Amino acid sequence: MKPQLISGIHHVTAMADDAQKNLDFYTGILGLRMVKKTINFDAPDVYHFYYGNETGSPGTIMTFFPFAGMAKGRHGKGQMTVTSFSVPAESLDYWLARLKKFNITHTGPQQRFDDEMFISLYDAHGLGLELVFNKTDMRPGFTYGQIPLEYSVKGFHGAVLSEDNSDRTAKLLLESMDHKLIAEKGNLKRFSASGVPGDFIDVLNTPEAARGLGGSGTIHHLAFATADDTSQLEIREKLLSKGHQVTEVLDRQYFHSIYFREPGGVLFEVATNPPGFAIDEHPSKLGEALKLPQWYESMRDKIESALVPVELKPEKFS
Numbered sequence: 001m002k003p004q005l006i007s008g009i010h011h012v013t014a015m016a017d018d019a020q021k022n023l024d025f026y027t028g029i030l031g032l033r034m035v036k037k038t039i040n041f042d043a044p045d046v047y048h049f050y051y052g053n054e055t056g057s058p059g060t061i062m063t064f065f066p067f068a069g070m071a072k073g074r075h076g077k078g079q080m081t082v083t084s085f086s087v088p089a090e091s092l093d094y095w096l097a098r099l100k101k102f103n104i105t106h107t108g109p110q111q112r113f114d115d116e117m118f119i120s121l122y123d124a125h126g127l128g129l130e131l132v133f134n135k136t137d138m139r140p141g142f143t144y145g146q147i148p149l150e151y152s153v154k155g156f157h158g159a160v161l162s163e164d165n166s167d168r169t170a171k172l173l174l175e176s177m178d179h180k181l182i183a184e185k186g187n188l189k190r191f192s193a194s195g196v197p198g199d200f201i202d203v204l205n206t207p208e209a210a211r212g213l214g215g216s217g218t219i220h221h222l223a224f225a226t227a228d229d230t231s232q233l234e235i236r237e238k239l240l241s242k243g244h245q246v247t248e249v250l251d252r253q254y255f256h257s258i259y260f261r262e263p264g265g266v267l268f269e270v271a272t273n274p275p276g277f278a279i280d281e282h283p284s285k286l287g288e289a290l291k292l293p294q295w296y297e298s299m300r301d302k303i304e305s306a307l308v309p310v311e312l313k314p315e316k317f318s
């Protein structure tokens with residue numbers, strides 16, 4: 001059998017408004033680690049925050065472009081509408097109490113695919129999230145103090161794509177991206193490259209919905225993981241041969257990336273697992289200093305003075 005070119009989810013990137021509120025939510029409320037503080041390489045006056053587990057492993061990385069005053073987007077079809085995080089099955093009461101304590105808008109618990117329990121919630125800028133209570137996620141949790149380890153987030157559970165015609169997206173995932181159909185109920189189909197929590201792509205057929213609009217509180221793109229530069233070039237050729245418009249390989253410092261739009265309009269990326277976040281700072285110091293790629297280093301003073309200062313204080317959310 002040919003080795004898979006796509007192994008699962010690498011990261012999710014979204015848009016936010018106020019940078020401090022974004023940072024407080026993901027490090028404070030959800031208890032993720034800030035693994036990199038950098039800038040949007042295409043717009044250096046905007047931060048790029050990366051959150052994840054201890055090392056920022058693929059499958060745990062949520063990233064944001066926070067930009068104060070950005071207009072709110074609209075959730076709808078042609079968009080990735082939900083990012084779901086995996087938490088232990090026995091943490092339901094803990095999370096319900098925690099979301100209530102910090103006044104986080106949420107609904108549920110509700111059930112999906114027979115026995116999957118989840119809570120829906122919104123982040124500080126209206127981004128759709130879920131906490132999924134998993135019995136089968138074997139990954140260790142990670143904690144930085146404010147959340148007990150036995151209740152902490154393990155990484156992504158998966159993503160929900162809302163589509164005008166889910167068959168087209170399904171065809172792409174099945175025929176060109178190494179995914180398999182692993183569950184189906186009503187207008188929802190679940191695909192996965194690995195078959196385990198962290199890599200579930202739920203495709204929702206919602207032709208009746210309005211189209212989504214980009215802006216604060218919406219997903220910018222969904223990135224899939226590939227082993228290395230060689231497998232990335234292979235998947236690029238494969239996608240090109242199927243008629244997809246794929247970009248050249250771009251150097252994102254912590255991984256290498258290609259981008260294309262899936263047939264329903266969601267921006268997909270395929271990112272390499274290496275080199276990772278320890279390439280420019282010590283693993284124990286991840287996220288503490290503003291990191292710039294080499295080609296921006298000479299403009300550091302100007303770039304730093306244009307950014308709003310932020311403070312990393314997750315312990316305020318104990």
Ligand code: ZN
Pocket residue numbers: 011013221223257269
């Ligand atoms: Zn990306």
